[in-house]
Protein backbone atom coordinates (compact mmCIF):
# COMPACT_ATOMS: atom_id res chain seq x y z
CA UNK A 1 0.00 0.00 0.00
CA UNK A 2 1.62 3.11 1.08
CA UNK A 3 4.84 4.38 -0.22
CA UNK A 4 4.89 7.45 1.96
CA UNK A 5 7.71 9.70 1.02
CA UNK A 6 9.11 13.03 2.00
CA UNK A 7 6.67 15.83 2.46
CA UNK A 8 6.43 18.14 -0.50
CA UNK A 9 7.69 21.64 -0.76
CA UNK A 10 5.19 22.92 -3.30
CA UNK A 11 2.92 25.67 -2.01
CA UNK A 12 -0.79 25.27 -2.44
CA UNK A 13 -4.03 27.21 -2.05
CA UNK A 14 -4.73 30.34 -0.09
CA UNK A 15 -4.93 28.82 3.36
CA UNK A 16 -1.96 26.62 2.62
CA UNK A 17 0.68 29.19 3.33
CA UNK A 18 1.41 27.75 6.72
CA UNK A 19 1.34 24.24 5.39
CA UNK A 20 3.68 25.12 2.58
CA UNK A 21 6.04 26.85 4.95
CA UNK A 22 5.91 23.80 7.12
CA UNK A 23 6.61 21.54 4.20
CA UNK A 24 9.64 23.58 3.27
CA UNK A 25 10.80 23.25 6.83
CA UNK A 26 10.68 19.50 6.81
CA UNK A 27 7.00 18.80 6.40
CA UNK A 28 6.01 18.56 10.00
CA UNK A 29 3.71 21.52 9.94
CA UNK A 30 5.97 23.73 11.97
CA UNK A 31 7.26 26.96 10.54
CA UNK A 32 10.91 26.05 10.62
CA UNK A 33 12.35 28.84 8.50
CA UNK A 34 14.95 26.77 6.71
CA UNK A 35 14.48 24.35 3.83
CA UNK A 36 16.01 21.33 5.52
CA UNK A 37 14.62 18.63 7.75
CA UNK A 38 14.85 18.93 11.51
CA UNK A 39 17.08 16.52 13.38
CA UNK A 40 16.42 12.82 13.36
CA UNK A 41 16.45 11.23 16.75
CA UNK A 42 16.70 7.54 16.12
CA UNK A 43 17.20 7.80 12.38
CA UNK A 44 18.48 4.28 12.44
CA UNK A 45 15.01 3.11 13.40
CA UNK A 46 13.56 4.15 10.10
CA UNK A 47 12.80 1.31 7.74
CA UNK A 48 14.25 0.99 4.29
CA UNK A 49 14.41 2.73 1.96
CA UNK A 50 16.34 5.32 3.97
CA UNK A 51 15.09 8.18 1.83
CA UNK A 52 11.98 8.13 4.01
CA UNK A 53 14.07 9.46 6.84
CA UNK A 54 15.37 12.98 6.91
CA UNK A 55 18.95 13.19 5.87
CA UNK A 56 21.40 13.68 8.72
CA UNK A 57 23.02 17.09 8.92
CA UNK A 58 26.15 18.37 10.63
CA UNK A 59 25.64 18.60 14.37
CA UNK A 60 25.75 22.42 14.74
CA UNK A 61 23.08 22.81 12.11
CA UNK A 62 21.02 20.16 13.79
CA UNK A 63 21.27 21.82 17.17
CA UNK A 64 20.34 25.22 15.77
CA UNK A 65 17.42 23.72 13.91
CA UNK A 66 16.30 21.83 16.96
CA UNK A 67 16.28 25.00 19.01
CA UNK A 68 14.44 26.96 16.32
CA UNK A 69 11.94 24.20 15.77
CA UNK A 70 11.30 23.79 19.46
CA UNK A 71 10.77 27.51 19.92
CA UNK A 72 8.46 27.89 16.95
CA UNK A 73 6.63 24.71 17.78
CA UNK A 74 5.84 26.04 21.21
CA UNK A 75 5.17 29.58 20.03
CA UNK A 76 2.85 28.78 17.15
CA UNK A 77 -0.66 28.25 18.48
CA UNK A 78 -3.05 25.96 16.65
CA UNK A 79 -5.31 27.69 14.18
CA UNK A 80 -9.03 27.30 14.67
CA UNK A 81 -10.95 26.06 11.65
CA UNK A 82 -13.67 28.17 10.06
CA UNK A 83 -16.42 26.15 11.71
CA UNK A 84 -14.96 26.68 15.15
CA UNK A 85 -14.40 22.95 15.48
CA UNK A 86 -10.84 23.17 16.70
CA UNK A 87 -10.36 22.44 20.38
CA UNK A 88 -11.98 23.27 22.68
CA UNK A 89 -14.91 23.37 20.26
CA UNK A 90 -15.38 19.63 20.30
CA UNK A 91 -17.16 17.93 23.13
CA UNK A 92 -15.11 17.21 26.22
CA UNK A 93 -15.57 15.95 29.72
CA UNK A 94 -17.36 12.71 28.98
CA UNK A 95 -18.32 10.63 31.96
CA UNK A 96 -16.68 7.31 32.63
CA UNK A 97 -19.94 5.58 31.72
CA UNK A 98 -20.02 7.34 28.35
CA UNK A 99 -16.44 6.35 27.59
CA UNK A 100 -17.15 2.76 28.54
CA UNK A 101 -20.15 2.78 26.25
CA UNK A 102 -18.18 4.20 23.34
CA UNK A 103 -15.32 1.74 23.84
CA UNK A 104 -17.76 -1.16 24.05
CA UNK A 105 -19.29 -0.15 20.73
CA UNK A 106 -16.08 -1.28 19.05
CA UNK A 107 -16.49 -4.92 18.09
CA UNK A 108 -13.08 -6.56 17.49
CA UNK A 109 -14.54 -9.63 15.83
CA UNK A 110 -16.61 -7.54 13.42
CA UNK A 111 -13.54 -5.45 12.65
CA UNK A 112 -11.44 -8.51 11.91
CA UNK A 113 -13.87 -10.89 10.25
CA UNK A 114 -16.50 -8.72 8.62
CA UNK A 115 -14.56 -5.63 7.66
CA UNK A 116 -10.89 -6.59 7.37
CA UNK A 117 -10.73 -10.09 5.89
CA UNK A 118 -12.51 -9.31 2.59
CA UNK A 119 -9.89 -6.61 2.01
CA UNK A 120 -6.93 -8.98 2.46
CA UNK A 121 -6.27 -9.66 -1.19
CA UNK A 122 -4.34 -7.82 -3.91
CA UNK A 123 -6.15 -4.55 -4.64
CA UNK A 124 -4.07 -3.06 -7.42
CA UNK A 125 -5.95 -0.21 -9.17
CA UNK A 126 -8.07 -1.34 -12.08
CA UNK A 127 -7.95 -5.02 -11.05
CA UNK A 128 -10.74 -7.40 -10.10
CA UNK A 129 -9.44 -7.32 -6.54
CA UNK A 130 -9.77 -3.55 -6.49
CA UNK A 131 -13.38 -3.73 -7.66
CA UNK A 132 -14.18 -6.38 -5.07
CA UNK A 133 -12.65 -4.27 -2.31
CA UNK A 134 -14.62 -1.24 -3.41
CA UNK A 135 -17.84 -3.23 -3.54
CA UNK A 136 -17.13 -4.55 -0.06
CA UNK A 137 -16.64 -1.04 1.32
CA UNK A 138 -19.82 0.22 -0.32
CA UNK A 139 -21.88 -2.78 0.77
CA UNK A 140 -20.80 -2.53 4.41
CA UNK A 141 -21.64 1.16 4.56
CA UNK A 142 -24.90 0.58 2.73
CA UNK A 143 -25.92 -1.91 5.44
CA UNK A 144 -25.68 0.76 8.15
CA UNK A 145 -28.49 3.03 9.23
CA UNK A 146 -26.77 6.42 9.23
CA UNK A 147 -27.78 7.08 5.63
CA UNK A 148 -24.43 7.05 3.87
CA UNK A 149 -24.29 8.79 0.51
CA UNK A 150 -21.76 7.04 -1.70
CA UNK A 151 -19.98 8.69 -4.60
CA UNK A 152 -17.29 7.35 -6.87
CA UNK A 153 -14.46 9.47 -8.18
CA UNK A 154 -13.57 7.33 -11.19
CA UNK A 155 -10.98 8.38 -13.73
CA UNK A 156 -8.17 7.08 -15.89
CA UNK A 157 -4.60 8.26 -15.58
CA UNK A 158 -1.31 7.56 -17.28
CA UNK A 159 1.11 5.48 -15.22
CA UNK A 160 4.49 3.85 -15.90
CA UNK A 161 2.43 0.76 -16.72
CA UNK A 162 0.21 2.60 -19.19
CA UNK A 163 -3.28 3.95 -18.60
CA UNK A 164 -4.94 2.68 -15.44
CA UNK A 165 -8.52 3.07 -14.21
CA UNK A 166 -8.77 4.43 -10.67
CA UNK A 167 -11.83 4.91 -8.45
CA UNK A 168 -11.92 6.48 -5.00
CA UNK A 169 -15.02 6.02 -2.87
CA UNK A 170 -16.40 9.01 -0.98
CA UNK A 171 -18.97 8.22 1.70
CA UNK A 172 -20.84 10.99 3.51
CA UNK A 173 -23.09 10.31 6.46
CA UNK A 174 -26.45 12.01 6.59
CA UNK A 175 -27.17 14.82 6.52
CA UNK A 176 -25.06 15.13 3.37
CA UNK A 177 -26.13 18.76 3.26
CA UNK A 178 -24.37 19.39 6.59
CA UNK A 179 -22.28 22.50 6.31
CA UNK A 180 -19.03 20.96 7.57
CA UNK A 181 -17.34 17.55 7.41
CA UNK A 182 -14.90 15.62 9.53
CA UNK A 183 -13.11 13.49 6.94
CA UNK A 184 -11.36 10.21 7.77
CA UNK A 185 -9.22 8.77 4.99
CA UNK A 186 -7.30 5.64 4.05
CA UNK A 187 -6.11 4.18 0.77
CA UNK A 188 -7.64 0.91 -0.24
CA UNK A 189 -5.31 0.04 -3.12
CA UNK A 190 -2.42 -2.34 -2.53
CA UNK A 191 1.02 -1.98 -4.01
CA UNK A 192 1.66 -3.92 -7.19
CA UNK A 193 4.33 -6.30 -5.94
CA UNK A 194 5.05 -9.75 -7.36
CA UNK A 195 4.20 -12.80 -5.24
CA UNK A 196 6.99 -13.97 -2.97
CA UNK A 197 9.04 -17.13 -3.50
CA UNK A 198 6.26 -19.19 -1.94
CA UNK A 199 3.67 -17.69 -4.26
CA UNK A 200 2.01 -15.56 -1.60
CA UNK A 201 0.56 -12.33 -2.98
CA UNK A 202 1.12 -8.98 -1.33
CA UNK A 203 -2.05 -8.05 0.56
CA UNK A 204 -0.94 -4.94 2.47
CA UNK A 205 -2.59 -5.68 5.81
CA UNK A 206 -1.25 -2.50 7.40
CA UNK A 207 -0.89 -0.86 3.99
CA UNK A 208 -3.80 -0.06 4.19
CA UNK A 209 -6.38 -2.81 4.64
CA UNK A 210 -6.54 -2.42 8.42
CA UNK A 211 -6.87 1.38 8.35
CA UNK A 212 -9.76 1.04 5.88
CA UNK A 213 -11.36 -1.67 8.02
CA UNK A 214 -11.01 0.65 11.00
CA UNK A 215 -12.97 3.33 9.14
CA UNK A 216 -15.77 0.82 8.55
CA UNK A 217 -15.65 -0.22 12.18
CA UNK A 218 -15.90 3.38 13.35
CA UNK A 219 -18.90 3.91 11.08
CA UNK A 220 -20.53 0.78 12.51
CA UNK A 221 -19.68 1.55 16.13
CA UNK A 222 -21.05 5.08 15.85
CA UNK A 223 -23.97 4.17 13.60
CA UNK A 224 -26.77 4.89 16.07
CA UNK A 225 -25.14 8.13 17.21
CA UNK A 226 -24.67 9.28 13.63
CA UNK A 227 -28.28 8.46 12.84
CA UNK A 228 -29.41 10.47 15.84
CA UNK A 229 -27.19 13.40 14.87
CA UNK A 230 -28.67 13.37 11.37
CA UNK A 231 -32.17 13.58 12.82
CA UNK A 232 -31.04 16.56 14.86
CA UNK A 233 -29.76 18.26 11.70
CA UNK A 234 -26.10 18.17 12.65
CA UNK A 235 -24.01 21.04 11.36
CA UNK A 236 -20.96 18.79 10.89
CA UNK A 237 -21.10 15.25 9.58
CA UNK A 238 -18.68 12.38 9.03
CA UNK A 239 -17.10 11.71 5.65
CA UNK A 240 -14.97 8.69 4.75
CA UNK A 241 -12.49 8.85 1.88
CA UNK A 242 -11.38 5.46 0.56
CA UNK A 243 -8.65 6.55 -1.80
CA UNK A 244 -7.35 4.58 -4.76
CA UNK A 245 -3.88 4.68 -6.29
CA UNK A 246 -1.78 5.86 -3.38
CA UNK A 247 1.03 3.51 -4.34
CA UNK A 248 3.57 4.21 -7.05
CA UNK A 249 3.77 1.71 -9.90
CA UNK A 250 7.43 2.47 -10.46
CA UNK A 251 9.77 4.77 -8.59
CA UNK A 252 7.84 7.14 -6.27
CA UNK A 253 7.49 10.57 -7.84
CA UNK A 254 5.09 13.50 -7.97
CA UNK A 255 3.43 11.99 -11.04
CA UNK A 256 3.65 8.33 -10.00
CA UNK A 257 1.90 8.29 -6.59
CA UNK A 258 -1.19 9.61 -4.85
CA UNK A 259 -3.33 9.23 -8.00
CA UNK A 260 -6.66 9.09 -6.19
CA UNK A 261 -5.88 11.77 -3.62
CA UNK A 262 -4.63 14.20 -6.25
CA UNK A 263 -7.71 13.69 -8.42
CA UNK A 264 -10.18 13.86 -5.54
CA UNK A 265 -8.67 16.95 -3.94
CA UNK A 266 -8.85 18.79 -7.27
CA UNK A 267 -12.41 17.61 -7.81
CA UNK A 268 -13.56 18.62 -4.35
CA UNK A 269 -11.89 22.00 -4.72
CA UNK A 270 -14.11 22.62 -7.75
CA UNK A 271 -17.35 21.19 -6.33
CA UNK A 272 -19.66 23.69 -4.59
CA UNK A 273 -20.66 22.99 -0.99
CA UNK A 274 -22.21 24.59 0.95
CA UNK A 275 -23.53 27.60 -0.98
CA UNK A 276 -20.59 29.87 -1.62
CA UNK A 277 -18.00 27.29 -0.63
CA UNK A 278 -16.45 24.07 -1.93
CA UNK A 279 -16.49 20.45 -0.83
CA UNK A 280 -12.83 20.79 0.00
CA UNK A 281 -13.37 23.91 2.04
CA UNK A 282 -16.12 22.12 3.97
CA UNK A 283 -13.59 19.70 5.48
CA UNK A 284 -12.91 20.95 9.00
CA UNK A 285 -10.27 18.28 9.55
CA UNK A 286 -8.83 15.45 7.47
CA UNK A 287 -7.58 12.51 9.52
CA UNK A 288 -5.45 10.18 7.39
CA UNK A 289 -4.82 6.67 8.71
CA UNK A 290 -1.94 4.73 7.18
CA UNK A 291 0.33 1.80 8.00
CA UNK A 292 -1.61 0.98 11.16
CA UNK A 293 -2.16 -2.42 12.76
CA UNK A 294 1.35 -3.52 13.65
CA UNK A 295 2.30 -3.67 17.34
CA UNK A 296 3.31 -0.59 19.33
CA UNK A 297 3.00 2.16 16.73
CA UNK A 298 4.54 5.50 17.60
CA UNK A 299 2.51 8.28 16.04
CA UNK A 300 3.71 11.88 16.09
CA UNK A 301 2.04 15.21 15.58
CA UNK A 302 3.00 16.48 12.13
CA UNK A 303 1.30 19.85 11.93
CA UNK A 304 1.13 22.71 14.42
CA UNK A 305 -2.16 23.79 12.94
CA UNK A 306 -3.82 20.59 14.15
CA UNK A 307 -1.64 19.96 17.19
CA UNK A 308 -4.47 20.71 19.59
CA UNK A 309 -6.48 17.93 18.00
CA UNK A 310 -3.49 15.62 18.27
CA UNK A 311 -3.33 16.40 21.97
CA UNK A 312 -6.95 15.27 22.18
CA UNK A 313 -5.79 11.86 20.94
CA UNK A 314 -3.05 11.84 23.56
CA UNK A 315 -5.57 12.66 26.27
CA UNK A 316 -8.08 10.05 25.09
CA UNK A 317 -5.41 7.34 25.03
CA UNK A 318 -4.43 8.20 28.61
CA UNK A 319 -8.00 8.34 29.88
CA UNK A 320 -9.03 5.04 28.28
CA UNK A 321 -5.87 3.47 29.70
CA UNK A 322 -6.65 4.65 33.22
CA UNK A 323 -10.13 3.21 32.89
CA UNK A 324 -8.63 -0.13 31.89
CA UNK A 325 -10.36 0.01 28.51
CA UNK A 326 -7.28 -0.62 26.36
CA UNK A 327 -6.00 -4.16 25.88
CA UNK A 328 -2.29 -5.11 26.16
CA UNK A 329 -1.54 -1.46 26.85
CA UNK A 330 0.94 -1.42 29.74
CA UNK A 331 1.74 2.30 29.69
CA UNK A 332 -0.76 5.15 29.63
CA UNK A 333 0.97 6.83 26.70
CA UNK A 334 2.07 4.39 24.03
CA UNK A 335 0.79 5.40 20.61
CA UNK A 336 0.38 9.16 20.41
CA UNK A 337 3.53 11.15 21.14
CA UNK A 338 3.16 14.92 21.37
CA UNK A 339 6.76 15.69 20.38
CA UNK A 340 7.80 16.72 16.88
CA UNK A 341 7.77 14.01 14.26
CA UNK A 342 11.24 12.72 13.37
CA UNK A 343 10.67 13.29 9.68
CA UNK A 344 8.22 14.27 6.98
CA UNK A 345 6.20 11.64 5.20
CA UNK A 346 4.53 12.09 1.85
CA UNK A 347 1.15 10.49 1.74
CA UNK A 348 -2.44 10.96 0.60
CA UNK A 349 -2.91 14.04 2.75
CA UNK A 350 -0.52 16.11 0.63
CA UNK A 351 -2.91 17.24 -2.14
CA UNK A 352 -5.42 18.28 0.52
CA UNK A 353 -2.81 19.95 2.71
CA UNK A 354 -1.55 21.94 -0.23
CA UNK A 355 -5.06 23.28 -0.72
CA UNK A 356 -5.33 24.41 2.88
CA UNK A 357 -7.18 21.50 4.53
CA UNK A 358 -6.19 20.96 8.20
CA UNK A 359 -4.64 17.50 8.49
CA UNK A 360 -3.93 14.94 11.18
CA UNK A 361 -1.57 12.34 9.72
CA UNK A 362 -1.82 9.16 11.76
CA UNK A 363 1.10 7.09 10.53
CA UNK A 364 3.67 5.35 12.71
CA UNK A 365 7.31 6.33 12.72
CA UNK A 366 9.18 4.15 12.12
CA UNK A 367 7.04 2.28 9.64
CA UNK A 368 5.97 -1.28 10.50
CA UNK A 369 8.72 -3.87 10.13
CA UNK A 370 6.67 -5.64 7.46
CA UNK A 371 6.22 -2.56 5.27
CA UNK A 372 6.19 -3.46 1.56
CA UNK A 373 7.11 -7.07 2.23
CA UNK A 374 5.12 -10.29 1.81
CA UNK A 375 4.97 -10.37 5.59
CA UNK A 376 2.43 -7.55 5.69
CA UNK A 377 -0.34 -10.02 6.46
CA UNK A 378 -3.11 -10.54 8.99
CA UNK A 379 -0.83 -12.85 10.95
CA UNK A 380 1.51 -9.95 11.63
CA UNK A 381 -1.18 -7.55 12.75
CA UNK A 382 -1.56 -6.94 16.45
CA UNK A 383 -5.28 -7.24 17.28
CA UNK A 384 -5.07 -5.34 20.59
CA UNK A 385 -3.39 -2.40 18.85
CA UNK A 386 -6.06 -2.33 16.16
CA UNK A 387 -8.84 -2.46 18.74
CA UNK A 388 -7.25 0.16 20.96
CA UNK A 389 -6.76 2.56 18.09
CA UNK A 390 -10.37 1.98 17.12
CA UNK A 391 -11.56 2.85 20.63
CA UNK A 392 -9.42 5.98 20.80
CA UNK A 393 -10.63 7.13 17.40
CA UNK A 394 -14.26 6.36 18.24
CA UNK A 395 -14.05 8.72 21.19
CA UNK A 396 -12.19 11.28 19.10
CA UNK A 397 -14.81 11.24 16.34
CA UNK A 398 -17.67 11.30 18.82
CA UNK A 399 -16.12 14.27 20.57
CA UNK A 400 -15.43 16.14 17.33
CA UNK A 401 -18.97 15.62 16.07
CA UNK A 402 -20.47 15.98 19.55
CA UNK A 403 -22.23 12.64 19.16
Ligand SMILES: [Zn+2]
Nearest residue numbers: 001002003207
Ligand atom coordinates in the same frame (compact mmCIF):
# COMPACT_ATOMS: atom_id res chain seq x y z
ZN1 LIG B 1 2.64 1.09 0.58
